Amino acid sequence: MTEEIKIQAQILTNEVCQFTVDRPILPKRSAFFSQKEDAKGSPLPEALFAIDNVVAVLISGSVVKVTKTNDEQWMPIAKQIGAAIRKQIQSGQPLVAEEDVRRSASEIDLRKKVETILNNEINPLIAQHGGVVSLIDVRGADLYLQLGGGCQGCGMADVTLRQGIEASIRRALPEVEEVLDVTDHAAGTNPFYSPTKK
Amino acid sequence: MPRVFVLIPSTSYRAKAFLHAGTSASIDITVASDRRNTLASFNPAGLIDLPYDDAKEAIRLVREFASHHLLDGVIGVDDEGVVLAHQIAAALQLRHNPVKSVAATRNKFAMRTFLHQAGVSQPDFYMIESGNRREAPAFGFPCVVKPLSLSGSRGVIRVDNEAEFAYACERVIGIVQKERQSCVQECVLTESFIDGEEVALEGVLAEGELHVFALFDKPDPLDGPFFEETIYVTPSRHSQKRQSEIIACVKDGVAALGLRRGPVHAEVRFNDSGVFLIEIAARSIGGFCSKVLRFSDGQKEVSLEELLLRDAIGEDVRSFSRERSAAGVMMLPIRKAGILSSVSGVEVAREVKGVEEIIITVHSGKEMIPLPEGGTYPGFIFGRAETPQEVETALRSAHKHIIFETEEITTEA
Numbered sequence: 001m002t003e004e005i006k007i008q009a010q011i012l013t014n015e016v017c018q019f020t021v022d023r024p025i026l027p028k029r030s031a032f033f034s035q036k037e038d039a040k041g042s043p044l045p046e047a048l049f050a051i052d053n054v055v056a057v058l059i060s061g062s063v064v065k066v067t068k069t070n071d072e073q074w075m076p077i078a079k080q081i082g083a084a085i086r087k088q089i090q091s092g093q094p095l096v097a098e099e100d101v102r103r104s105a106s107e108i109d110l111r112k113k114v115e116t117i118l119n120n121e122i123n124p125l126i127a128q129h130g131g132v133v134s135l136i137d138v139r140g141a142d143l144y145l146q147l148g149g150g151c152q153g154c155g156m157a158d159v160t161l162r163q164g165i166e167a168s169i170r171r172a173l174p175e176v177e178e179v180l181d182v183t184d185h186a187a188g189t190n191p192f193y194s195p196t197k198k
Numbered sequence: 199m200p201r202v203f204v205l206i207p208s209t210s211y212r213a214k215a216f217l218h219a220g221t222s223a224s225i226d227i228t229v230a231s232d233r234r235n236t237l238a239s240f241n242p243a244g245l246i247d248l249p250y251d252d253a254k255e256a257i258r259l260v261r262e263f264a265s266h267h268l269l270d271g272v273i274g275v276d277d278e279g280v281v282l283a284h285q286i287a288a289a290l291q292l293r294h295n296p297v298k299s300v301a302a303t304r305n306k307f308a309m310r311t312f313l314h315q316a317g318v319s320q321p322d323f324y325m326i327e328s329g330n331r332r333e334a335p336a337f338g339f340p341c342v343v344k345p346l347s348l349s350g351s352r353g354v355i356r357v358d359n360e361a362e363f364a365y366a367c368e369r370v371i372g373i374v375q376k377e378r379q380s381c382v383q384e385c386v387l388t389e390s391f392i393d394g395e396e397v398a399l400e401g402v403l404a405e406g407e408l409h410v411f412a413l414f415d416k417p418d419p420l421d422g423p424f425f426e427e428t429i430y431v432t433p434s435r436h437s438q439k440r441q442s443e444i445i446a447c448v449k450d451g452v453a454a455l456g457l458r459r460g461p462v463h464a465e466v467r468f469n470d471s472g473v474f475l476i477e478i479a480a481r482s483i484g485g486f487c488s489k490v491l492r493f494s495d496g497q498k499e500v501s502l503e504e505l506l507l508r509d510a511i512g513e514d515v516r517s518f519s520r521e522r523s524a525a526g527v528m529m530l531p532i533r534k535a536g537i538l539s540s541v542s543g544v545e546v547a548r549e550v551k552g553v554e555e556i557i558i559t560v561h562s563g564k565e566m567i568p569l570p571e572g573g574t575y576p577g578f579i580f581g582r583a584e585t586p587q588e589v590e591t592a593l594r595s596a597h598k599h600i601i602f603e604t605e606e607i608t609t610e611a
Contacts, residue, residue, distance in 0.1 A: 121240075122237065125236040125237055126236050126237065128236045129236055131236075153561055155208055155209050155210055155211065155213065156208050156213060156231065156233070156235065158213045158214035158217055159206065159213045159217070159229045159231065159235060159245070160235060160236075160237060162217045163217070163227075163229055163235070163237070163241050163244040163245045164235060164236075164237025164238070164240055164241060164244075164245060165237065167240060167241040167244055168237065168240040168241070171240075
């Protein structure tokens with residue numbers, strides 16, 4: 001008889017749900033997959049990306065954090081994710097390719113540091129203009145940032161990003177290489193400063 | 199690294215281009231904006247806010263800044279900060295134009311007066327002083343009425359007869375009062391309407407000598423009643439003789455105003471009677487339009503913004519010339535007032551041969567206001583091809599696909 005695997009799902013936001021498994025699946029290590037293509041060769045994230053609307057997977061210790069698109073309800077997707085995790089664990093095979101774990105270790109570390117800066121220093125200040133910045137991805141030492149709220153489409157968004165956010169991150173983390181803006185500024189609906197043709 | 203102090207108003211489109219140019223040219227940028235950036239304390243060398251309407255205080259703040267950070271040049275990016283930029287540069291003994299010359303470019307009556315005194319070819323003009331009777335122009339109709347200081351054709355109206363004249367003047371005054379949020383009666387400039395074609399010149403001055411970066415044709419007629427810019431294409435398809443006349447006219451204007459250095463953007467009209475200077479600004483081309491310009495000195499391809507930064511620190515940029523390809527931009531016109539509900543056809547327009555980029559700048563839910571009251575374009579199409587005709591065709595074809603859906607603004611009667 002197969003041993004029961006207990007998984008607790010905790011919805012963190014409409015996009016992110018955390019699945020805590022009753023046993024370690026990547027002991028003391030982490031791997032992050034920001035797109036389906038990155039997961040090739042790693043069975044667990046590959047299986048999770050096969051579920052509709054899954055867009056990112058973070059595996060750390062006994063926790064799997066899954067990001068999905070905004071439009072769907074969590075309940076049916078969470079059940080599929082739980083089933084996929086169980087199936088992969090029961091297979092007895094390595095869940096994540098070793099090279100993905102190695103690649104991701106420094107990225108995960110960098111991600112934590114950047115998120116700390118964004119959450120503790122940057123976001124409280126740009127919130128004064130209704131803005132917010134999110135770390136979307138870390139690739140090597142490159143950061144992919146997304147501006148939202150009042151920053152999205154704002155005439156001063158580039159100044160805030162380059163002279164404020166980037167300068168602040170680089171001062172604290174000189175190992176950072178590129179800081180890339182992946183914001184769709186044209187989709188912003190409430191920019192703090194609207195550019196004009198002058 | 200050298201450092202340039204760049205005055206970028208919070209409503210500018212051009213912050214990204216200047217920041218990118220600074221990185222490319224290895225020049226540190228200090229962004230001096232008219233509003234405080236909430237992250238200014240994180241990067242005091244890179245971010246500062248200045249009171250654009252209080253030169254004395256602004257200069258005091260910059261002097262204090264300059265006591266900690268060595269400055270090598272000052273640039274005023276858009277109209278709002280251009281006079282202050284030269285005031286600051288003068289105060290810090292950096293390269294600058296005479297402040298009164300730059301100030302004249304920001305007041306259309308003062309500019310016309312300077313040009314008139316020097317005998318530069320331009321429209322006839324007179325100013326209706328605040329509160330005076332709206333007397334029809336002695337030079338007759340059609341004429342153009344315009345505010346003294348707004349830019350981008352805002353408030354510029356063609357008038358064809360006396361009956362329209364007083365109404366147009368009131369309309370101009372209303373636009374200025376709304377802009378300034380003031381009820382003070384404003385002056386109105388009246389000019390003779392110059393029939394013919396219009397071009398725009400982009401260049402830089404080095405010790406009073408004009409170096410032309412580009413001459414843009416404006417193939418859409420600008421006959422009024424409002425003067426909405428649409429297509430700019432370079433190189434010009436006008437004859438070499440005509441181009442020389444246009445450049446000579448701008449040189450006359452530059453000399454008349456006393457401009458000596460830095461960027462110049464000029465608008466010129468011509469017809470069988472000659473060439474007429476419509477406007478000179480001591481700044482570079484506005485909006486996103488500079489994206490069509492690429493330069494090279496045979497080794498490196500650079501943007502207009504990089505040339506301006508290099509010029510600001512004293513480099514000679516006259517060895518750079520524009521690329522061989524034809525290039526152009528279409529500023530998308532607002533045909534109908536309303537609240538924007540959706541934009542369609544952009545992806546199809548992007549596929550048009552010769553179209554390089556399309557930028558939609560207006561956001562859903564925002565009010566679209568056409569000229570003469572409006573102050574923004576909802577988007578830009580950029581094209582590049584072998585010939586100016588191919589560029590123009592590409593821009594027009596792409597434009598046909600883009601549809602701005604608006605909802606009418608209604609109020610209870």
